[in-house]
Amino acid sequence: GESVGLHLPTLSVQEGDNSIINCAYSNSASDYFIWYKQESGKGPQFIIDIRSNMDKRQGQRVTVLLNKTVKHLSLQIAATQPGDSAVYFCAENGDYKLSFGAGTTVTVRA
Amino acid sequence: DAGVIQSPRHEVTEMGQEVTLRCKPISGHDYLFWYRQTMMRGLELLIYFNNNVPIDDSGMPEDRFSAKMPNASFSTLKIQPSEPRDSAVYFCASSSTPVDTEAFFGQGTRLTVV
Numbered sequence: 001g002e003s004v005g006l007h008l009p010t011l012s013v014q015e016g017d018n019s020i021i022n023c024a025y026s027n028s029a030s031d032y033f034i035w036y037k038q039e040s041g042k043g044p045q046f047i048i049d050i051r052s053n054m055d056k057r058q059g060q061r062v063t064v065l066l067n068k069t070v071k072h073l074s075l076q077i078a079a080t081q082p083g084d085s086a087v088y089f090c091a092e093n094g095d096y097k098l099s100f101g102a103g104t105t106v107t108v109r110a
Numbered sequence: 111d112a113g114v115i116q117s118p119r120h121e122v123t124e125m126g127q128e129v130t131l132r133c134k135p136i137s138g139h140d141y142l143f144w145y146r147q148t149m150m151r152g153l154e155l156l157i158y159f160n161n162n163v164p165i166d167d168s169g170m171p172e173d174r175f176s177a178k179m180p181n182a183s184f185s186t187l188k189i190q191p192s193e194p195r196d197s198a199v200y201f202c203a204s205s206s207t208p209v210d211t212e213a214f215f216g217q218g219t220r221l222t223v224v
Contacts, residue, residue: 032210043114043201043215044153089153093209097166098143100153
């Protein structure tokens with residue numbers, strides 16, 4: 001079946017640099033996408049979402065980009081901070097339910 | 111609102127025992143989801159409810175798993191009998207729509223079956 005997947009399982013970034021986390025999706029019926037952040041011992045926490053009628057959406061220090069042509073989603077974090085260290089998941093709503101990718105572990109170096 | 115509340119936070123049980131996980135969704139949310147998270151399979155949707163009615167239970171692994179939602183403020187996920195391969199973190203989430211808005215997750219229950 002179709003599934004959401006992430007390109008890289010881990011990302012190490014220097015504090016203050018920008019981070020880019022990528023996600024590939026394969027369900028062309030998906031029209032809503034979410035990025036979640038999960039810190040150790042906690043549940044996933046909403047970061048930002050985007051609908052398929054948009055290519056870009058910005059939040060506080062975060063930007064989500066959607067490329068429907070190649071079915072690609074990315075999360076950009078500006079000026080990465082130690083508190084950004086976590087696992088990041090993308091999710092899509094194909095098949096009438098939220099499906100999650102495998103997750104990318106982001107580690108911020110001081 | 112205190113968010114989605116799950117209990118217990120940790121559960122250790124012996125193989126063959128019955129385990130019951132509990133969830134209180136956010137007030138006003140009509141949708142409740144149960145997920146399981148493991149290193150091998152990631153976050154998997156087990157079942158979801160709309161207005162207390164189970165809508166999709168295709169993710170429930172087998173008959174040993176059952177879920178109920180007797181009212182709008184309470185749901186349970188039961189495993190009977192439990193097996194070591196059921197060890198995982200189980201999350202409950204709630205939302206105002208099934209797939210068009212964010213789902214809010216609880217802190218999870220870490221289940222260990224020995």
